[in-house]
Amino acid sequence: MxxxxxxxxxxxxxxxxxxxxxxxxxxxxxxxxxxxxxxxxxxxxxxxxxxxxxxxxxxxxxxxxxxxxxxxxxxxxxFHLAFGSLLVGHSHPILVAALRDQLGRGTLYSLPCADTVLLAEELIRRFAPIEQVRFCNSGTEATMDALRLARAHTKRDKIVKIEGAYHGHHDTVLMSTKPSAEAAGPADSPNTVPASLGIPGDVKNNVIIAPYNDAEALDRILSEHAGEVAAVITEAVLMNVGIMLPLEGYLQSIRDITRRHDVLLIFDEVKTGVTVAAGGITELYPVEPDLICLAKSIGGGMPIGAFGGREEIMRHINHQEVLHLGTFNGNPMSMRAGLVALTQLFTxxxxxxxxxxxxxxxxxxxxxxxxxxxxxxxxxxxxxxxxxxxxxxxxxxxxxxxxxxxxxxxxxxxxxxxxxxxxxxxxxxxxxxxxxxxxxxxxxxxxxxxxxxxxxx
CATH class of the missing domain: 3.90.1150.10 (Aspartate Aminotransferase, domain 1)
Known part of the structure; x- marks a missing residue:
């Protein structure tokens, strides 16, 4: 300083x-x-x-x-690189050749392709907490589906979100992304402030805001809402207010707190992911969340999203208790780009x-x-x-x-x-x-x- x-x-x-x-x-x-x-x-x-x-x-x-x-x-x-989506850079010749090859084979099947399996296996290899993974088309979809899965697994409705964090533009997480100082409320117990009109009040009532880097505040919030909270969603390193690093011990503390309250912990690694380390945040910080959300650079510049975690959570999709759908999910262009980026270029x-x-x-x-x-x-x-x-x-x-x-x-x-x-x-x-x-x-x-x-x- x-x-x-x-x-x-x-x-x-x-x-x-x-x-x-x-x-x-x-x-x-x-x-x-x-x-x-x-x-x-x-x-x-x-x-x-x-x-x-x-x-x-x-x-x-x-x-x-x-x-x-x-x-x-x-x-x-x-240095913009599509908000960090292009660790691969622009028009990498190896990636361009791979996509041209896939163009000749078809751009969309809405049926399985082999690259989907290979890319899933690569993500599981890189990101230790992931045992099974599903693909979608954006970070917004990834956090939306992860939260639905968390609610299904816990049979609870409320979500805790960190003040200042951005997790996409679906209703649940479009809260307190950039609230004014006047609207934000007390620093240790922030108000839930919708970032857009059109979000139902019932959605707002199921979102609780916590300050970043304050494990005591999170513990208090979960105690006050005992048995009501399905998950805490956070970026381990906050990325939409510049870059904010976790204080020493903070991530382990919130991991311990969420476990004690029987609440799932979701790491949004849409912006961190492979841009901070080959295996993302959990390679740098020895803390394992229950679910991880990915997007941006894992797709080599093509639209992509993914969410994954332990099999006992993902099985709700296996059992068709939680629906996860999408015409473009696992599309061959994105799967090829992601696979080439992760296995050939991100050495x-x-x-x-x-x-x-x-x-x-x-x-x-x-x-x-x-x-x-x-x-x-x-x-x-x-x-x-x-x-x-x-x-x-x-x-x-x-x-x-x-x-x-x-x-x-x-x-x-x-x-x-x-x-x-x-x-x-x-x-x-x-x-x-x-x-x-x-x-x-x-x-x-x-x-x-x-x-x-x-x-x-």
Missing amino acids: LRNPITISSELVEAIVVREEAAFKKRTPRSLEIYERARTSLPMGVSSSFQAIPPYPLTISRAEGSHIWDYDDNEYID PEAHARAIGLSKRLADGYLELINAFDMPMHITQIGAKGCAMLRHERARNYRAWLEIDMRLAYAYWLFLANRGILFPPGFDDQWTISIQHSEADIDRHVDVFRQFVSELAH
Whole structure:
């Protein structure tokens, strides 16, 4: 932690925003043109509200390796990677060849294919808590199905969700994802705040919110609702408020607490998964949940989701007590992409290289933060990392609320205008693919140097 970080003037930040917005608009006129046209046929001009960012979203024309191009042919080094879905990078030649082969064999059967079995076996091999697994098409579907399974197994209705966590956009988990400080309630006993209209009150009443990194609060909540809670769903490492690491002993504590209360523990590894380690979070932290949800990078860039756990829980599907359905579940394109990515591309050497580059980027950031006395800190885990624009390390959502969002916007614009593409918004993190190079990392660090140098002077 820095002892005497500088104070960054809001006037300077605003001046940077005004200048960088003007530069962004000057260099991306076709993106603006396409966006304005899109707004007449698409609400907000996009197909996912996450994509609608100020001043307007970039429209992408192509991508290859670690680079991506917009419709004005501006080139970017891509650290967004589809919100971390592309550990494989863009258009990897081995993956492209495999998908072309599968295209010639058919894109959709809605019948079993052999790759489904092979990919399931690979996930079971990598993720120790999984004894059986089912495939779906997104992280949202994975958490939705895992929670249904948990309710069936326990014969209980209530769910505990962590404040600030995002587990997809189905009703049960679209609660307290980004509540305002005024609506959030007490820090140790947060309110349940729906993130969208259209969620029934009965659904809200079955969701209880707990603070991250507070095992005592979770124990109290489960005691107050004894015999009512089916599962606690959480990211072991919180990923939608930058990156928040668990305090020492926290994960083991919540594992012990949930067992004592006979409540299932679900780890959402949609964003962590193979991007943090070959076997995900449970490879890094020796804590085994009852169910794991996966998506994003396990699909090699194709739509995918998966949920799995112990056979005694998954058997409710075997016995047809819990329905899990989907026309595109286990589709041959996604199965082929996932299998090739996990068995041919995500080798131990490739993993180690991507994680090493992520550490190189984090070290470069840290050196500059210390050199310029920036009120920021760095968190890196596996191929992911982020600069939290806050002096003290954030341990929960309430601390994250203190971030200067205007500074975060200036940071995104500054980097984008110089060819470094981050996820849209201020709450995500970088991802390093197996196709990034040292030159990509060094260019990123150089642009960040320009940014903090201006903030310091």
